[in-house]
Amino acid sequence: MTNAAPVSARRDLTHAPLLVAARGGTPSHVPVWFMRQAGRSLPEYREVRAGVPMLQACFTPDLACEITLQPVRRHGVDAAILFSDIVVPLAAAGVDLDIVPGTGPVVASPVRSAADVAALPALDPAQVEPVAQTVRLLVRELGRTPLIGFAGAPFTLASYLVEGGPSRHHERTKALMHSDPDTWHALLDHLAGVTLEFLRVQVAAGVDAVQLFDSWAGALSEADYRRFVLPHSRRVLSGLADAGVPRIHFGVGTGELLGAMREAGADVVGADWRVPLDEAARRVGPGAAVQGNLDPAILFAGWDVVEAEVRRIVAEGRAADGHIFNLGHGVLPETDPTVLTRVVELVHSLEPGRR
Amino acid sequence: MTNAAPVSARRDLTHAPLLVAARGGTPSHVPVWFMRQAGRSLPEYREVRAGVPMLQACFTPDLACEITLQPVRRHGVDAAILFSDIVVPLAAAGVDLDIVPGTGPVVASPVRSAADVAALPALDPAQVEPVAQTVRLLVRELGRTPLIGFAGAPFTLASYLVEGGPSRHHERTKALMHSDPDTWHALLDHLAGVTLEFLRVQVAAGVDAVQLFDSWAGALSEADYRRFVLPHSRRVLSGLADAGVPRIHFGVGTGELLGAMREAGADVVGADWRVPLDEAARRVGPGAAVQGNLDPAILFAGWDVVEAEVRRIVAEGRAADGHIFNLGHGVLPETDPTVLTRVVELVHSLEPGRR
Numbered sequence: 001m002t003n004a005a006p007v008s009a010r011r012d013l014t015h016a017p018l019l020v021a022a023r024g025g026t027p028s029h030v031p032v033w034f035m036r037q038a039g040r041s042l043p044e045y046r047e048v049r050a051g052v053p054m055l056q057a058c059f060t061p062d063l064a065c066e067i068t069l070q071p072v073r074r075h076g077v078d079a080a081i082l083f084s085d086i087v088v089p090l091a092a093a094g095v096d097l098d099i100v101p102g103t104g105p106v107v108a109s110p111v112r113s114a115a116d117v118a119a120l121p122a123l124d125p126a127q128v129e130p131v132a133q134t135v136r137l138l139v140r141e142l143g144r145t146p147l148i149g150f151a152g153a154p155f156t157l158a159s160y161l162v163e164g165g166p167s168r169h170h171e172r173t174k175a176l177m178h179s180d181p182d183t184w185h186a187l188l189d190h191l192a193g194v195t196l197e198f199l200r201v202q203v204a205a206g207v208d209a210v211q212l213f214d215s216w217a218g219a220l221s222e223a224d225y226r227r228f229v230l231p232h233s234r235r236v237l238s239g240l241a242d243a244g245v246p247r248i249h250f251g252v253g254t255g256e257l258l259g260a261m262r263e264a265g266a267d268v269v270g271a272d273w274r275v276p277l278d279e280a281a282r283r284v285g286p287g288a289a290v291q292g293n294l295d296p297a298i299l300f301a302g303w304d305v306v307e308a309e310v311r312r313i314v315a316e317g318r319a320a321d322g323h324i325f326n327l328g329h330g331v332l333p334e335t336d337p338t339v340l341t342r343v344v345e346l347v348h349s350l351e352p353g354r355r
Numbered sequence: 356m357t358n359a360a361p362v363s364a365r366r367d368l369t370h371a372p373l374l375v376a377a378r379g380g381t382p383s384h385v386p387v388w389f390m391r392q393a394g395r396s397l398p399e400y401r402e403v404r405a406g407v408p409m410l411q412a413c414f415t416p417d418l419a420c421e422i423t424l425q426p427v428r429r430h431g432v433d434a435a436i437l438f439s440d441i442v443v444p445l446a447a448a449g450v451d452l453d454i455v456p457g458t459g460p461v462v463a464s465p466v467r468s469a470a471d472v473a474a475l476p477a478l479d480p481a482q483v484e485p486v487a488q489t490v491r492l493l494v495r496e497l498g499r500t501p502l503i504g505f506a507g508a509p510f511t512l513a514s515y516l517v518e519g520g521p522s523r524h525h526e527r528t529k530a531l532m533h534s535d536p537d538t539w540h541a542l543l544d545h546l547a548g549v550t551l552e553f554l555r556v557q558v559a560a561g562v563d564a565v566q567l568f569d570s571w572a573g574a575l576s577e578a579d580y581r582r583f584v585l586p587h588s589r590r591v592l593s594g595l596a597d598a599g600v601p602r603i604h605f606g607v608g609t610g611e612l613l614g615a616m617r618e619a620g621a622d623v624v625g626a627d628w629r630v631p632l633d634e635a636a637r638r639v640g641p642g643a644a645v646q647g648n649l650d651p652a653i654l655f656a657g658w659d660v661v662e663a664e665v666r667r668i669v670a671e672g673r674a675a676d677g678h679i680f681n682l683g684h685g686v687l688p689e690t691d692p693t694v695l696t697r698v699v700e701l702v703h704s705l706e707p708g709r710r
Contacts, residue, residue: 169687175655221629221650255610256629274576274611295576300530332524 010206010245011139016146017352018079022209022246022268022289024322026354030314031078032347033148034340035250035270036330037071038083041337044070054099058088061133068138072145075341076348079146079209080138082202084131086152086213087160089198092127095120095161103165110164112176117187120161123194125201135205148248149207151199153214154191154232156251161187170219177228188232196239203243211248211270212236217261218253218272225257230264237265248291252329258283273298273328277313281320289322296327299339306339310346318353365561365600366494372707373434373501377564377601377623377644379677381709385669386433387702388503389695390605390625391685392426393438396692399425409454413443416488423493427500430696431703433679434501434564435493437557439486441507441568442515444553447482450475450516458520465519467531469538475516478549480556490560503603504562506554508569509546509587511606516542525574532583543587551594558598566603566625567591572616573608573627580612585619592620603646607684613638628653628683632668636675644677651682654694661694665701673708 013019017027039045045067049057057063067083087097087105096108111117125132138147160166162173177184199210214233217225237247249261250270262269262284269288271280273295280290293313298306310325317323325347331340368374372382394400400422404412412418422438442452442460451463466472480487493502515521517528532539554565569588572580592602604616605625617624617639624643626635628650635645648668653661665680672678680702686695 169652169684171652171655171687171689174650174652175657178653178656178660218629221631223631253608253629274573274608276576276578295529297524297526297529298533300526301533302530305533329524332526334526 010208013144013146013208016078016144016208018146018324019208019246021322021324021352022248024287024289024355027352029348030317030323030325030350030352032325032344033077033079033081034071034327034331035081037075037077037081037340038067039331040333041331041335041340042070042074044074054085055088055091058084059130061130061137064131064134065137065141068134069141072142074337075344077344079148080142081148081211082131082135082138082150082207084150086156086215088131089123089128089151089194090157090161093121093123093194105160106165107161111161111187112172114183114186117183117190120190123197125197128198128201132201132205135202135207139206146208147206149199149202149210151195151210151212153212153217153249153251154188154195154236155217155220155229156213156215157191157195158187159216170216174224177224181228184228188229189235192232192235196236199236199240200243203240203245207245209246209248210240211250214249214251214261217251217257220257222256222260225260230260233261233264241265250292259285262288268322268324270326271328277316277323278319287321289324290317290320291324291326292328294325294327294343296329296332296335299332299335303339303342306343307346310343311350314347314350320353321355323353365563368499368501368563371433371499371501371563373679374563374601376677376679376707377603379642379644379710382707384703385672385678385680385705385707387680387699388432388434388436389426389682389686390436392430392432392436392695393422394686395688396686396690396695397425397429399429409440410443410446413439414485416485416492419489420492420496423489424496427497429692430699432699434503435497436503436566437486437490437493437505437562439505441511441570443486444478444483444506444549445512445516448476448478448549460515461520462516466516466542467527469541472538472542472545475545477545478552480552483553483556487556487560490557490562494561501563502561504554504557504565506550506565506567508567508572508604508606509543509550509591510572510575510584511568511570512546512550513542514571525571529579532579536583539583543584544590547587547590551591554591554595555598558595558600562600564601564603565595566605569604569606569616572606572612575612577611577615580615585615588616588619596620605647614640617643623677623679625681626683632671632678633674642676644679645672645675646679646681647683649680649682649698651684651687651690654687654690658694658697661698662701665698666705669702669705675708676710678708
């Protein structure tokens, strides 16, 4: 792994609304993108993915580039998010795992001991060269639209490795962190290294922002989060402090953790639909932007309901030092994509907060 | 349905620690029970359930009584909780549903329109006579140990009916509440009637407390909870105000809703592991007891960790106007039951809060 500052191929997008809002400035309009905007809600996505396994799609630059571009073309969102998966850097490093349709990532040999942790491979940047290539293709194609890089946070990666796959209760993960903190911290330290390396590769290739997804962090109490997770997420986020790109940090069900996730080094903290953005802004404190809050289930409730919710969220977002419009979780597969396009148009028509 | 006050066969258990704590008094020791204490973690449970479908077990008084008693005998907990399932009153009323092992309740004809709601059957007390009989058997067997009655709350029942089964995102449920509030409120009103009737039957048969489980309420924002759910949960809980039994109300992931769940008419509000009990006490306000907070996953972390967590929770519980020790969610199936027994012994050895 290299500790050198990444050499960036980034475009100068100083006035892009997403980046202005992430810095806490006043954007020309409220920027909007959707978590999982590239994916199963789009027929053009289902078409190009037909017969192509998920990991193969992530490691095929032309295809990953096309999938990343699809929602930008269709919806006119203010950012592309790199099509990837949380386990991509682990798979690239040589961890034996697969993404099983209908289940999620399945790890061949779960990681549960100090020896298992010691045997985990580091990530060599060359192993994610296809991802770097995807980013370079995207930077050329995207024009003035920012590209958000993507990685799973150490805790979420650890849960997949310890449980051997998706878990509802994370009992083995929590048991390990509490019963063997040395092994736990060694595991998280290793994963922070992998994650940081993966994001540095993306930054060097030209992404304009990064989102660190801690999908499962909401399963933890604040005390456990602070003790067992925050130092490692901070290592990732602070390791990118010199990169000059906004760092977005999100997990679902993290109402109790918003302040701690900000402390981990986030410039933008994502909130789900349980905490309104004015309250989220209060919890993250001054100087951080917020993102999220539209319940993806609301997109099924008809336009009048969607419109009222969008207006509420934009109004509440004005209380924050920067607001990026987004869902409070990923787009659900059955979502009608035409509703997403209308949301973008509506958000763009509303007045952003001024500072 | 009858609106007459239930004629109760309840024992006089004025000094039972569970009931003292629920009233905000000083119990002789901190009372403890475990959500899902009667269930798959016990080999004696797996033995008596072998080959017996879940709903059949719930409607067989001798068996439901035995299952309810097992954890009381084994662990010495301070309360039995009636062995039942959230969908029992719906099944009793004639809704075509089944509990599918590994999946959960599956409803033959999902409820999604005003006509569907109008066609829902009411609950005749005679239809849950086997449950009343189970309660009467238990009251005889339990001696001085209180029996907690059990029902699912209207929102959680509605989610099963609208989705047709367990749902991760509740998108059809949320779409219905927002897009067709009249139908939604008619549905919740009907389910509140069924739930209230079911709990009145249990009270009349002799239960000493009730727990209203709103398993999925944590999927809602506070605003949606207050608008679409609280009035109906309140109808259930206030309908039991004359019954003289403490009303416990719990849902997982409800950190943002604790105050509202108290307002719905709970005497005891359950918290999951994300909100410490001193903070839960602050959120529910004075005059209500709290319950919960031990992460069921912690039971897998070894005794030293469990002991430290139990001591923390009992200490934090002293900040509340009444504390009932419990998990922050149900016992997980793989739990070692000997750990639960040790937890009971430890809780009983610790000093309760004084008031």
